[in-house]
Amino acid sequence: MKIRLSLLPRVGLFSIALLILALVPAIASTYIVTFVLTLFMYIALAYSWNFISGYTGYISFGQIALFGIGSYSCAILIFKCNIPWFLAAAMSSLIAGALAIPLGLIMLRLKGPYFAVGMMGLFQFLAALAAIWKSLTNGATGIYLPPVSALSYIYFAFLGLAVALFLATWKLEHSVFGLRLKTVKEDEEGAESVGINTTFYKAFAFVVSALGCGFAGGIEVFYVSYVDPTTAFPAVLNITMIIMALLGGMGTYWGPLIGAVLLGQVSEFLWAHFPYFYLIIYGALLAFIIMFMPSGIMGYFHKRKMLKGGGDSPLPDGPMTLKPATGKE
């Protein structure tokens, strides 16, 4: 891959930002570290959701099912097989990804609201299964794990995951592969008619999303040192990750980051200052955003650019102007 000069300032800024974030555990209070690592988890989950729902338009109301699969896989690997936690988290990411292949091929046959509700059903089904399958999951009693030795491990694990998913999204946004993935959202039948295997692209996005969710679940379970059906399949987090991506702008690469950071801050602030009215204000704020910025913050800017009549092609080999007509026809 050739390095383009125009990218250098961005690479520089990115490195400085990473450096500052890497220093946080060394200098900040435990409260700040806990807060920031939770933000990283939100960012990772919002990007994971963005892969499948933002790019292919298959809105999933149950992507947290894969977070749950990751949580349980990691807990069982640590508890029963005595595998070191980070390796266990990485393996649970792969387990979630592998299970996503058959699950995706079944669920992605549903379209529009049917897929959304179908995924919600899958999430409920798995939560119920976790409660019943006592020999594997210990049912509602849950599995207890040894406590975390250092918070900074968790911090760096979530930071790494969030950065990896951000970079993957960035790469996707600047490739023909990503453009083809977006055709699924634009017009699936049209995409098929020009030779794009939409089933493959959808399944790919679903699997990448599962890898992210599964990894996050694995890290989270080690962080809280405990898993039961409600912590592995948290209904509130399921909605939060969707709303974060929606707020920032789904199908964009800055959207999930902006949405997660903004919403994470706002909910923390509201929770600290208005403990009784926190959820009421939060709900009203979300309703306001959906009503006035339905395509999110990044989507809002994108629309303005579209109406102005055109933009730069993000493709590396897209010419900015075409050579004059060759005269044939």
Add this chain to the structure above:
Amino acid sequence: MNGTILSVENLTKKFGGLLAVHRCSFNVGRGSITGLIGPNGAGKTTMFNLICGNLKPTAGEVFFQGKRITGYPPHRLARLGIGRTFQLSRIFKGMTVWENLSLVPSPVDSSTSSVSKAEDLLHAVGLGHLPHTYAGTLSYGQQKLLEFARTFMLDPQLVLLDEIFAGLNPEEMERQIQTIRTFREQTQTTFVVIDHAVSAVLRLCERVIVMNQGEIIAQGPSQEIENNENVIEAYFGSSSLEFLMEEKG
């Protein structure tokens, strides 16, 4: 004409109790322009969907370049060299004109680079000055032209055009006919065209297939079809046929 490129044998499609296409058979010669006409609900678009894999036939077979392709998924047929456009154009409206073309997977044996191919195609259909315009902001006619150009990114052997003239004014229609003819001359592509503008279809096509209520009621050279009694009856009803016969004396 040198051989058959597309061959449809006893193709049948049932939707519940409705026979949308019933035992239809026809051949399309390589390099020809064939018209497919018929009143509303005759089964023309269903026929396209069966050929292009969007629908699976109840019975019958489709052969492309001598190879059995019945039941292949649409994307595979596209890669084999069957391009199509839709009644309502299915371009990617949230992407630029340039992106619409450049995302098409290039054929395995393609000799030209997809960049220069896309440039040539955009100029050929008169969209060369709008590469970075979002497709959704183009006019209706321009969107149809973009879809037409996009199809040719596949280096197709056969292109099926569904209602290519719909919504065009006479001048645009004339230009569209010219564009199709130019493309045929330069790329030796075979065309099958559906449209309700019967006179334009008869003028553009060497052969015409007429469908009515799911069955092929006539096929042959355009001049023969023009005077075919069954065709006039299908379009205007039997009483008008008597009327026309009386008129002719």
